[in-house]
Amino acid sequence: MDRRKFTGSLSLGAMASILGVPIVFGKSMPEGYVPLGLQDTDPFQRFNKDKGMVVLNDKPWNMEAQAHLLDDKITPNKFMFIRNNGNIPENIDAATWTLTIDGEAANQEKTYTLQDLKTKFEQHTYQLTLECGGNGRSEFNPPAKGNQWTVGAVGCAQWTGVRLRDILQDVGIKSNAVYIGYHAADTHLSGDPNKEPISRGVPMQKALQDETLVAFQMNGKDIPLAHGFPLRLVCGGWPASASGKWVNRISVRNKVHDGPKMTGSSYRIPCETVAPGEKVADEAMCIIESMPVKSLITYPKTGATIKTNQDLKIRGHAWAGELQVSTMEYSIDFGSTWKTCSLEQPTNRLAWQHFGATVAFPKKGYYEVWARATDSTGTSQPMVLPGWNPKGYLNNACHRIAVKVS
Amino acid sequence: MSKEDKFNEAAQQIRRLSVAMFALFIALAAILIYVMADPNLSALQPTTEADLVVRNDTLLDSPDYEKIENGVHVLTGFVEGEGLMTVVNNCTNCHSAKLVTQNRMTADGWRATIDWMQETQNLWDLGANEEIIVAYLAKFYAPEAQGRRQNLTNIEWYELKD
Numbered sequence: 001m002d003r004r005k006f007t008g009s010l011s012l013g014a015m016a017s018i019l020g021v022p023i024v025f026g027k028s029m030p031e032g033y034v035p036l037g038l039q040d041t042d043p044f045q046r047f048n049k050d051k052g053m054v055v056l057n058d059k060p061w062n063m064e065a066q067a068h069l070l071d072d073k074i075t076p077n078k079f080m081f082i083r084n085n086g087n088i089p090e091n092i093d094a095a096t097w098t099l100t101i102d103g104e105a106a107n108q109e110k111t112y113t114l115q116d117l118k119t120k121f122e123q124h125t126y127q128l129t130l131e132c133g134g135n136g137r138s139e140f141n142p143p144a145k146g147n148q149w150t151v152g153a154v155g156c157a158q159w160t161g162v163r164l165r166d167i168l169q170d171v172g173i174k175s176n177a178v179y180i181g182y183h184a185a186d187t188h189l190s191g192d193p194n195k196e197p198i199s200r201g202v203p204m205q206k207a208l209q210d211e212t213l214v215a216f217q218m219n220g221k222d223i224p225l226a227h228g229f230p231l232r233l234v235c236g237g238w239p240a241s242a243s244g245k246w247v248n249r250i251s252v253r254n255k256v257h258d259g260p261k262m263t264g265s266s267y268r269i270p271c272e273t274v275a276p277g278e279k280v281a282d283e284a285m286c287i288i289e290s291m292p293v294k295s296l297i298t299y300p301k302t303g304a305t306i307k308t309n310q311d312l313k314i315r316g317h318a319w320a321g322e323l324q325v326s327t328m329e330y331s332i333d334f335g336s337t338w339k340t341c342s343l344e345q346p347t348n349r350l351a352w353q354h355f356g357a358t359v360a361f362p363k364k365g366y367y368e369v370w371a372r373a374t375d376s377t378g379t380s381q382p383m384v385l386p387g388w389n390p391k392g393y394l395n396n397a398c399h400r401i402a403v404k405v406s
Numbered sequence: 407m408s409k410e411d412k413f414n415e416a417a418q419q420i421r422r423l424s425v426a427m428f429a430l431f432i433a434l435a436a437i438l439i440y441v442m443a444d445p446n447l448s449a450l451q452p453t454t455e456a457d458l459v460v461r462n463d464t465l466l467d468s469p470d471y472e473k474i475e476n477g478v479h480v481l482t483g484f485v486e487g488e489g490l491m492t493v494v495n496n497c498t499n500c501h502s503a504k505l506v507t508q509n510r511m512t513a514d515g516w517r518a519t520i521d522w523m524q525e526t527q528n529l530w531d532l533g534a535n536e537e538i539i540v541a542y543l544a545k546f547y548a549p550e551a552q553g554r555r556q557n558l559t560n561i562e563w564y565e566l567k568d
Contacts, residue, residue, distance in 0.1 A: 060502075
């Protein structure tokens with residue numbers, strides 16, 4: 001619901017009760033005026049985000065981190081990117097929230113309250129990497145339409161919930177189940193109540209994984225509003241759009257789910273590689289599944305100046321969608337030579353891995369430290385932009401920071 | 407005509423009158439309610455395509471609605487230029503201006519984006535404004551060749567202690 005319409009329909013008394021104080025001189029307030037206290041507050045305050053986060057879009061809200069903000073091993077809320085396709089739902093009541101399982105390939109339609117989910121099924125906690133499919137879009141040439149994410153649309157928080165598999169087993173699914181599709185409470189930007197902003201999903205194989213959660217906690221607390229309170233899907237390692245927020249219904253489909261942003265060119269790349277700028281028909285676009293191998297130098301922040309005899313300790317995270325990262329390297333000579341970084345095992349499958357190295361520079365000058373991860377199948381990050389695609393997805397080119405030795 | 411008939415006729419007349427009064431009252435009430443909901447009587451205004459401008463009322467309320475500072479429209483961040491207010495009025499109702507200003511496209515690209523919004527996102531028919539909007543966007547938000555990897559820019563240098 002539109003804030004203006006919402007507040008416009010409120011009485012003075014109702015506004016006062018939201019503000020917690022009476023509105024003195026309220027009677028002389030112009031009709032339709034929204035008191036400052038009820039207007040949209042600053043997004044950093046509203047969503048508890050760090051001031052260093054970058055707002056890409058305020059309608060709908062889209063906000064990304066910068067590389068150096070993602071230094072924590074477990075991403076706290078204040079550095080977690082926000083990617084919304086529609087308006088954040090208002091007036092959520094967790095006490096009456098329900099999740100309904102339905103669809104052609106479900107044995108029955110069954111509805112659970114939040115309390116049912118928490119008590120009926122075993123709870124699990126995993127650290128899961130969520131990265132926007134369009135992270136890195138800003139670098140594509142020719143440019144691709146959409147939010148121009150740089151490097152910060154990724155995070156790895158700890159998610160607590162129940163396995164989607166356990167719920168689906170309780171409901172019973174038919175042998176012809178192909179895909180699950182989520183439905184959620186966010187509203188379409190056009191205000192059309194019959195339109196869903198986004199309704200995506202994953203194939204059964206992903207839906208039934210241990211780590212695929214219907215989550216109600218992030219980092220040990222209720223999920224923050226912007227991240228899907230009170231209930232969301234978390235499908236780690238896949239484009240984060242598969243991890244629906246504010247989820248109230250999951251359909252078990254007998255075909256590939258066909259909700260908004262599932263079809264056409266959304267979250268799809270050309271099935272066959274194309275030249276930059278080439279037009280690609282929707283039929284020739286294939287759904288993105290696992291995200292590619294990638295890494296980020298989170299310390300130091302780009303722009304460090306150091307002394308000639310000073311070693312530089314670098315660190316960061318690496319991840320590889322469904323796979324694990326097997327090798328992590330850095331280069332200070334634009335890829336002419338590579339040196340190995342230390343690399344930790346993931347806390348659990350689909351969690352990012354931490355790397356570190358101590359870098360020595362031979363002499364004064366301008367340097368770039370480039371980081372390159374290689375996944376368990378031997379595939380590495382490219383130093384240049386990967387295959388161009390019309391919507392600018394999956395840019396996993398090496399991250400780099402600038403360093404000056406003086 | 408008997409006394410009784412006269413009385414009946416008078417009663418009929420009063421009944422007809424009161425029904426007519428009631429109908430008139432309902433009609434008046436309906437008109438008043440409509441005027442309350444739509445004070446500009448917008449449904450009765452003729453809309454020719456070229457004039458069709460859907461105002462962004464959040465912006466319209468602002469005293470800075472048309473304010474330009476350093477060549478930039480203050481409320482939206484759009485660059486000043488021919489077609490600016492047509493873009494402001496049509497392209498910031500559903501989504502933020504930021505979704506436009508962070509993108510770079512050719513005229514064909516902007517046109518395709520408008521088509522997509524009309525087909526899937528409930529964007530209205532822009533009529534003659536479409537070409538004004540496309541011309542503005544293609545001029546001020548045109549793609550620049552970036553190559554396969556750009557130099558690092560806007561580096562804020564700082565001293566890193568051990």
